[in-house]
Amino acid sequence: MDMLLFHVLTGLCELSLGLLAQAKLGALGVVLLFLIGVGIRARRGGLAVGAVVVFTLLMTQA
Numbered sequence: 350m351d352m353l354l355f356h357v358l359t360g361l362c363e364l365s366l367g368l369l370a371q372a373k374l375g376a377l378g379v380v381l382l383f384l385i386g387v388g389i390r391a392r393r394g395g396l397a398v399g400a401v402v403v404f405t406l407l408m409t410q411a
Contacts, residue, residue: 366382367379367382370382370404370408373408374407374408377407378404378407378408381400381403381404381407382404384396384397384400385397385400385401385404388400
């Protein structure tokens with residue numbers, strides 16, 4: 350039960366973050382979120398960190 354709740358909450362957080370990024374940054378925000386996910390799953394720290402930095406800078410400017 351705990352694992353199911355964790356997956357549901359994770360999915361909701363991903364969805365809300367994606368919608369927020371799309372509303373503020375458009376397609377670029379969605380691409381950056383995709384790169385973050387790919388970098389984490391492929392264990393490419395540089396890609397993930399770079400995308401997080403760019404995403405954070407753009408979100409603070411938006």
